[in-house]
Amino acid sequence: MAEVLFCRRRWRTTISDMREEDLYTEQYFGDEHLSVADAPQWEQQALPTTRLNVEHRNPYLDSMTAKVLLGDYFDAGRLPPAEVVAAVRHQSWRDLEYKGGSLDVVGDRLYVLFFRSMCSKLSYVKIGRTKKEDKAQVQKRIMAHESEAKIAQAVLFDAWISRPCVSAVVWEKGVKAHLSAAAAEDIIPVEQVKAEYFRGIAFGTAVRVARRQEDRSGVVFLAP
Template sequence: MSMETRSAVLAAQERLRAAHIPCREALPDIDDDDYNLVREAAFRTLRDLGSPLDAPGHRLYILSFVGPISFLKTGRTEHVLHRVRTHENAALVHRALLVDAWVSRPYPNARRWEESTLNRLRGLPGAISLGEYFYNIDFDTAVSIAQSERSIY
């Protein structure tokens, strides 16, 4: 992704986040172009990082959603696009939008990697977790933890 495109995505992400802050009870006034730009960038990132996405193996993923309650969803899958779309559709019911995504390269069995990543995220100061859903954790911090835990396995 070019620096210009990355800057546009970052700005659109911030506008989507800012639109949700005062709108806990109502649907926020968001720009469709911002939403489409951010969503397309998230899926492009998945394709760039995990290419080819249909290669065999497990992958860890981290998805960032902004909404009345913003959250991260972490997990492991063999079917990245299907899993991300499933989570995206579930989040939309709660008025949350996908704003960022990360996926690992394929790994033969990422169960232990996933478990250690989840445990590290749960141990962060101020972190709130419900299973694989996290609140009060920065997306980049979560990705850094997942990447550092990969080096253990």
């Protein structure tokens, strides 16, 4: 496999001659020094989008080993095998079901997702919530985020979600406000690149912020 080369480059185009994907990336990541061209292409191959189906299942590969292997491949700038990516994504979805219970239960939920890219500058944490009107809202929303992450060739590496509650609106605003203030005042290593997107913060730290805001927001959980 040929080595993957990518680098930071300064923005040298105007809005009139800017490629559509570059403009989208600037808006999405909030950094004029990063573009789609900087993301790893891996010989034009995309990261596999499957979970543990028959084709990519490896009974000898546990999730923790898969995460270590994924990190090793990313650090080396190499395309990880499909079975490694599938195992990592599968564990993230299992974590969602373990932390928040059945994803089919109706109710508002707050979630924290960490998407890891081979280009470390393109890794990020996403804070969001799902609404209680639709049972399939959780799956749809998170799968949409996974599709969105393809622009940075990023994998859903870690995930946390709350149990269903009456409303997560105030809770979500509190978490984002806390992280925004931390980014502005340089309290913790975090950079806000859009309203719900944060770079540089550890996944565990983001989850702790969410849990601390739970009590302050007066969240009322629905009966299991």
